[in-house]
Amino acid sequence: MKYKNFPMVPKVVFGRGCFSQLDEILMPKRKSDEAPFIFLVDDVFENDNWILSRIPLLFNDQIIFIPTDEEPKTDQVDALVEKIRQDATQMPSGIIGIGGGTVMDIAKAVSIMLTSQGSSADYQGWDLVKNEAIYHVGIPTISGTGAEVSRTTVLTGPDKKLGINSDYTPFDQVVLDPELTKGVPKDQWFYTGMDCYIHCIESLNGTYLNAFSQSYGEKAQELCDEVFYNGNLTTEEAQDKLMMASWHGGMSIAYSQVGVAHAMSYGLSYLLGTKHGIGNCIVFDHLEGFYPEGVAQFKKMKEKHGIVLPTGLCANLTDADFDTMINVSMGMDPLWENACGKNWKDTITPEKLRSLYEKM
Numbered sequence: 001m002k003y004k005n006f007p008m009v010p011k012v013v014f015g016r017g018c019f020s021q022l023d024e025i026l027m028p029k030r031k032s033d034e035a036p037f038i039f040l041v042d043d044v045f046e047n048d049n050w051i052l053s054r055i056p057l058l059f060n061d062q063i064i065f066i067p068t069d070e071e072p073k074t075d076q077v078d079a080l081v082e083k084i085r086q087d088a089t090q091m092p093s094g095i096i097g098i099g100g101g102t103v104m105d106i107a108k109a110v111s112i113m114l115t116s117q118g119s120s121a122d123y124q125g126w127d128l129v130k131n132e133a134i135y136h137v138g139i140p141t142i143s144g145t146g147a148e149v150s151r152t153t154v155l156t157g158p159d160k161k162l163g164i165n166s167d168y169t170p171f172d173q174v175v176l177d178p179e180l181t182k183g184v185p186k187d188q189w190f191y192t193g194m195d196c197y198i199h200c201i202e203s204l205n206g207t208y209l210n211a212f213s214q215s216y217g218e219k220a221q222e223l224c225d226e227v228f229y230n231g232n233l234t235t236e237e238a239q240d241k242l243m244m245a246s247w248h249g250g251m252s253i254a255y256s257q258v259g260v261a262h263a264m265s266y267g268l269s270y271l272l273g274t275k276h277g278i279g280n281c282i283v284f285d286h287l288e289g290f291y292p293e294g295v296a297q298f299k300k301m302k303e304k305h306g307i308v309l310p311t312g313l314c315a316n317l318t319d320a321d322f323d324t325m326i327n328v329s330m331g332m333d334p335l336w337e338n339a340c341g342k343n344w345k346d347t348i349t350p351e352k353l354r355s356l357y358e359k360m
């Protein structure tokens with residue numbers, strides 16, 4: 001057995017209002033007045049002075065607003081890298097991503113590609129990055145994905161949706177300020193929060209489980225239960241706890257794997273563009289055969305918060321469409337192996353997946 005040796009985020013600051021310390025966090029990392037910081041900011045904050053006024057712009061620093069109606073694409077990353085190279089006379093001092101999983105993943109990918117040749121599509125996979133990325137900082141404004149702590153950045157490329165998994169992907173610094181999540185719309189809060197809950201269920205019920213993953217997964221699940229179901233929390237407590245749940249959920253899967261909901265939602269995302277959080281919820285709602293207790297609890301949380309998931313996504317799909325989704329999903333070997341064991345192909349057949357997709 002060869003064990004994985006993973007890097008972790010080396011610096012993290014947590015606390016309500018700690019975003020205001022960004023200035024002092026970045027100052028020692030500024031290489032020169034010609035080496036700007038590039039702030040990639042979710043465009044939902046385009047007119048949000050509460051956030052923008054605390055971005056410590058100096059010299060040639062730039063804010064680039066990032067649309068988040070679609071998940072990150074390799075050509076989008078390549079275009080950003082090209083623009084940053086053209087605008088700056090020197091390599092930037094760092095990339096700072098302020099937003100949800102979408103913006104954090106783009107920030108990670110851009111920081112890698114600024115020191116690597118070719119297209120980001122060339123690096124989708126495991127350990128293909130050979131050069132250290134430039135300094136990069138993640139500042140989540142919505143909690144759940146665990147992208148702030150993970151070793152991957154998930155990109156959709158010309159022929160696959162796959163992460164750049166590498167030792168250079170994790171952030172050098174993360175700023176966890178739960179106050180930044182205050183404006184998240186309720187449905188989105190639920191979908192992205194449930195991404196974390198589903199990470200826990202898939203990790204804790206997987207064959208890859210070990211004490212490392214279990215310790216983080218159990219804590220994250222406990223926090224999710226408090227936030228979404230049985231805790232009598234103030235808004236502030238709920239924001240704080242969900243931010244830490246996301247962190248622990250991400251840590252849990254770092255040393256294990258996700259499972260059936262993620263494998264199937266990748267299929268939906270690839271064919272229909274369904275976004276990660278809501279896609280996982282749509283799939284997970286039908287997985288009582290795999291995760292009976294987790295799904296029962298999910299349905300209770302859904303009901304408690306009055307969340308109505310879309311239906312009929314697959315109602316008008318052709319046989320070829322179903323085959324595409326099934327192929328994408330069944331291509332995620334490690335996820336299925338984690339969920340169902342080494343002999344997963346004995347039970348997970350195209351027919352089985354089709355019958356599940358038909359319910360969605």
Ligand code: NAD
Nearest residue numbers: 044071100101102141142145147150152154183184192276
């Ligand atoms: P997101 O980043 O797409 O954001 C969802 C929506 O919430 C957007 O409309 C955004 O504008 C809005 N939003 C975010 N913060 C807000 C705030 N404070 N106030 C108001 N609106 C706000 O959603 P997400 O669920 O965080 O991320 C999904 C992405 O994360 C997917 O692309 C997925 O592939 C990726 N992901 C990555 C990892 C990883 O380990 N790298 C893990 C899971 C998911």
Ligand code: ZN
Nearest residue numbers: 145195199262
């Ligand atoms: Zn996820």
